[in-house]
Amino acid sequence: MAACALCDASAGSETAPPTWSCSVENGSHQYVCEKCARTHIRAIESRLDSAWW
Template identity: 75%
Template sequence: MDEQTHGPVAGGTENVVCALCGTRAESENAPPTWLCSVENCSRRYYCDECARTHIRAIEGRLDSAWW
């Protein structure tokens, strides 16, 4: 219960990039409409358009290689 939670990390001063289409966020943090998924122990961010397109696969926990 006393675990620390961490917000979105962009890795330095670089903007967050969509893992599918390469769209860059306007700031260091992912916008609230973007989706974050953890695959193979690393965070992947998806822009709102890619997230909408692949929402069923994402909710079904399919690996992004299957999309």
């Protein structure tokens, strides 16, 4: 089941909805829900490592 890497919100299915953000960090896919993506959009667009968020 896909879950948000920041707030652990569940996607409700094996795949994340198209409104969620996906990144590859250390070789694994990490999904960020729409709410968290909006909160951290500047860091995401700047491609800052999630440790900086």
